[in-house]
Amino acid sequence: MAIMVPGDPGSVSEPGQATPTLLGTAGGLPAPAGAGITGVRSLRRMTRAVTSNRKATVGALLLLFFCLVALFPGVIAHDNPSAEIYPRHLGPSAQHLLGTTAFGQDLFAQLVWGTRPVLLIALLAGFGATIIAMLVGVASAFLGGAWDGTLGLITDVLLVIPLFPLLIIIASYLHGAGTTVLIAVIILTSWSYTARQLRAQALSLRSRDFLNAARVRGERSLYIIVVEIIPTMTSLLVAAFLTNALYAVLFSASLQFIGLGDPSSTSWGTMLYWAENAEAFQTGQAQWIIAPGLCIVALGAGFALLNYAFDEIGNPALRPVRSMRVRSVKNLK
Amino acid sequence: MRFVLRRLGFFLLTLWVALTLNFVLPRLMPGNPALAAIANHKGVISPQALKALEAQFGLNTHQNLVAQYFRYLGDTATGNWGESLTTQPGNSVAHMVLDAIPWTLGLVGVTTVLAFVLGTVIGIVGAWRRGGHLDSLMPPVFVIMTVIPYFWMGLILILIFGVKLHWLPYFFTYNITLTPGLNWAFISNVLEHAILPAFTLLITTIGTWILTMRNTMITTLAEDYVRMARAKGLPGYRIMFDYAARNAILPNLTGFAMSLGFVVGGAILIEEVFNYEGVGYLLLQAVNNDDYPLMQALFLLITVAVLLAILLSDIAVAILDPRTRAAS
Numbered sequence: 037m038a039i040m041v042p043g044d045p046g047s048v049s050e051p052g053q054a055t056p057t058l059l060g061t062a063g064g065l066p067a068p069a070g071a072g073i074t075g076v077r078s079l080r081r082m083t084r085a086v087t088s089n090r091k092a093t094v095g096a097l098l099l100l101f102f103c104l105v106a107l108f109p110g111v112i113a114h115d116n117p118s119a120e121i122y123p124r125h126l127g128p129s130a131q132h133l134l135g136t137t138a139f140g141q142d143l144f145a146q147l148v149w150g151t152r153p154v155l156l157i158a159l160l161a162g163f164g165a166t167i168i169a170m171l172v173g174v175a176s177a178f179l180g181g182a183w184d185g186t187l188g189l190i191t192d193v194l195l196v197i198p199l200f201p202l203l204i205i206i207a208s209y210l211h212g213a214g215t216t217v218l219i220a221v222i223i224l225t226s227w228s229y230t231a232r233q234l235r236a237q238a239l240s241l242r243s244r245d246f247l248n249a250a251r252v253r254g255e256r257s258l259y260i261i262v263v264e265i266i267p268t269m270t271s272l273l274v275a276a277f278l279t280n281a282l283y284a285v286l287f288s289a290s291l292q293f294i295g296l297g298d299p300s301s302t303s304w305g306t307m308l309y310w311a312e313n314a315e316a317f318q319t320g321q322a323q324w325i326i327a328p329g330l331c332i333v334a335l336g337a338g339f340a341l342l343n344y345a346f347d348e349i350g351n352p353a354l355r356p357v358r359s360m361r362v363r364s365v366k367n368l369k
Numbered sequence: 370m371r372f373v374l375r376r377l378g379f380f381l382l383t384l385w386v387a388l389t390l391n392f393v394l395p396r397l398m399p400g401n402p403a404l405a406a407i408a409n410h411k412g413v414i415s416p417q418a419l420k421a422l423e424a425q426f427g428l429n430t431h432q433n434l435v436a437q438y439f440r441y442l443g444d445t446a447t448g449n450w451g452e453s454l455t456t457q458p459g460n461s462v463a464h465m466v467l468d469a470i471p472w473t474l475g476l477v478g479v480t481t482v483l484a485f486v487l488g489t490v491i492g493i494v495g496a497w498r499r500g501g502h503l504d505s506l507m508p509p510v511f512v513i514m515t516v517i518p519y520f521w522m523g524l525i526l527i528l529i530f531g532v533k534l535h536w537l538p539y540f541f542t543y544n545i546t547l548t549p550g551l552n553w554a555f556i557s558n559v560l561e562h563a564i565l566p567a568f569t570l571l572i573t574t575i576g577t578w579i580l581t582m583r584n585t586m587i588t589t590l591a592e593d594y595v596r597m598a599r600a601k602g603l604p605g606y607r608i609m610f611d612y613a614a615r616n617a618i619l620p621n622l623t624g625f626a627m628s629l630g631f632v633v634g635g636a637i638l639i640e641e642v643f644n645y646e647g648v649g650y651l652l653l654q655a656v657n658n659d660d661y662p663l664m665q666a667l668f669l670l671i672t673v674a675v676l677l678a679i680l681l682s683d684i685a686v687a688i689l690d691p692r693t694r695a696a697s
Contacts, residue, residue: 193383200634201671208656209398290638293520294653317532329521336516344512353587
C-alpha cells in the first residue's frame with residue numbers, strides 16, 4: 037500500500053519551470069516524439085522498447101508469469117485450496133510444498149489459486165481507474181475554462197484526501213462486501229493521481245497542428261478526443277494503467293489483511309489475514325506469512341519495474357549511463 | 370502571499386469535502402449500518418449520548434437533512450465528536466483521539482521526516498555519481514522496495530528481530546509493567562519499542578524519496594547553469610548542493626507533501642501489526658468494533674494532519690522559490 041510509484045511528479049517535471057502547486061507538478065511523461073503516430077504503431081514501438089530495456093523485460097516477464105498462473109492454476113496445484121482435509125501445521129514436504137495451514141489447507145494450492153483474484157482486482161481496478169482518469173484528464177484539458185477548473189479541483193481534492201483511511205471507512209460501512217464492491221471502491225477513489233498526468237499531456241497536445249487540422253475539417257469534439265487525442269497518449273495510458281493496477285494490488289491486499297475483504301475467498305491478502313489471526317509466527321509457520329507477501333512484492337515489482345522503465349524510455353536522461361560510455365569509447369577507437 | 374492564501378483556500382475546501390464525506394457516507398450506505406451498531410448499545414451509553422449519536426448519523430430525527438448537516442458541522446467545529454460506542458463505551462471520542470495522537474506523531478512524524486531527508490541526500494549523491502556503484506544498483510532495488518506492503522515488512526522484521534533473535538520488543542508502545550513518567554527507564558523503553566515500527570516505515574518509504582530526488586537531480590544536472598558552475602571551476606560539493614540540489618528539491622518537496630496521505634495510510638497498518646496504540650491502531654479497533662463515531666473523528670483527524678503538512682510544505686516552497694511568489 038501507500039506507495040508512490042517512481043515516475044511521480046518530481047521525477048519528470050522540468051526543473052527550470054518547477055511549478056510547486058499541485059496543478060503544475062504532475063508533468064507525466066514528456067510528450068512522445070512525433071505525437072501524431074497512431075496507437076498501433078506506438079504500441080509496436082513500446083514492445084520494442086520493452087525488449088531492449090532490462091528493467092522492462094524483467095517486469096514484463098513477472099507479469100506474464102503471474103498471468104499464466106492465474107489462467108491455469110489447476111495445472112500447477114492439484115489440491116483444493118479451501119478444503120480443510122489435511123493434517124494441520126505441517127511443515128514443507130513433497131506432498132505439501134509449503135506445508136499446511138492451521139486449518140489443514142494446502143498452502144501452496146492457496147498461493148497458486150490466490151493469484152487469480154489478485155490479478156483480477158489489479159486488471160479491473162487498474163483499467164477502470166485509468167478510464168476515469170483519461171475521461172477527466174482529457175475533458176478538462178480539451179474543454180478548458182470552467183470545466184477545467186472544476187474537474188481540476190475535484191482531482192486535487194481527491195488527491196490529497198488520505199485514500200487508505202477513506203477506503204477503510206467505506207469498506208467498513210459496507211460490511212463484508214464482495215470483491216466487486218472492493219474493485220468499485222478502489223476505482224472511485226484512486227483515479228485522481230493519473231488524471232493529473234493525463235491532463236498535463238493532453239494540454240500539451242491541444243494546440244498541435246493535427247488537432248487544428250481536425251477542427252478546421254469541422255470534426256466534432258467527441259471525434260477529435262477519441263480518434264485524434266487518445267491514440268497519441270497510448271504510452272502514457274499504459275503507464276497510468278500500471279500505476280493504478282499497482283495501487284489496486286496493494287490497497288486490496290491491505291484491506292484484506294485487516295479483514296475488510298471477503299475472508300472466505302482465497303487471495304494473498306486474506307491468506308495473510310488468516311495467518312496473522314492464527315499467530316503463524318508463534319506456531320512456527322513463518323512460510324504462511326512469507327510466501328503470500330513475497331508474491332505481492334513480486335507482482336507489484338512487475339508493475340513498478342515496467343512503469344519505471346517507461347519513465348526511462350520517455351526521458352532518455354534517466355537511462356543507465358554505462359552502455360553510453362562503452363559506445364563512446366568504441367567510437368573513439 | 371497570494372500563493373499561500375490560494376493554498377489556504379484549497380485547504381479549507383478539501384477540509385469541507387472531508388467533513389461532508391463523513392456526513393454523507395453513513396447516510397448513503399444501504400440500510401445505514403450505524404443504526405444497528407447504535408441500537409445494540411442502548412443500555413451501555415447514556416440516553417443523552419445516544420440521542421446525540423442518532424442525530425449524528427441521521428436516525429430517528431425530525432430535522433431535515435440541511436439542519437442535520439449544519440448541526441453536524443457545528444458539533445465538529447466545537448470538538449463535540451460524540452462518545453465511543455464499543456471500543457471504550459461511553460468514553461468521549463475527543464479524549465481517546467487526543468490520547469493516541471502523541472504516539473503517532475512521534476513515530477510516523479519523526480520517521481517520515483527522517484526518511485525524506487535521508488532519501489533526498491542519498492538521491493542527490495546517487496545522481497551526482499552517475500554510473501557509480503550506488504547509482505547502478507539503486508533504481509531496481511528501490512523500485513522493488515517501494516512496492517513492499519508496509520504491514521508485511523513489519524511482519525518480517527518482527528519475525529527476524531523479535532521472534533527469532535529476541536533483540537527488540539514488538540508489542541505495544543511500552544512495557545506495561547512500567548509506570549509512565551519522565552524517567553530514563555520509561556523513556557528508553559518507549560524508544561526501544563519504537564525502533565522496529567520506525568525502521569519498517571523508514572525502509573518502505575525511503576525508496577520513493579531516493580528515486581524521485583535522483584530523477585529530478587539528473588534532469589537538473591543537465592542545465593546550463595550547472596555547466597556554467599563547472600566551467601567556473603567551483604568545487605564539486607558546491608555545485609552538487611548549492612546549484613543542482615537546491616533547484617531539484619522543490620518539485621520533490623511538493624511530491625513529499627502529496628504522498629504524505631499514502632504514508633499516513635500505510636502507517637495505520639504498521640501500528641496495527643505492532644499493536645502500537647496510535648491513531649491508526651485506534652482506527653482499526655474502531656473498524657473491527659463498528660465504532661462509527663470514533664471512526665469518523667479519526668478520519669477527520671488524519672485528513673487535517675495531512676492537509677496541515679501539505680500547507681506547511683507549500684509555505685516552505687513559497688519561501689524557497691521566488692518564482693512561485695512572482696507567478697501568483
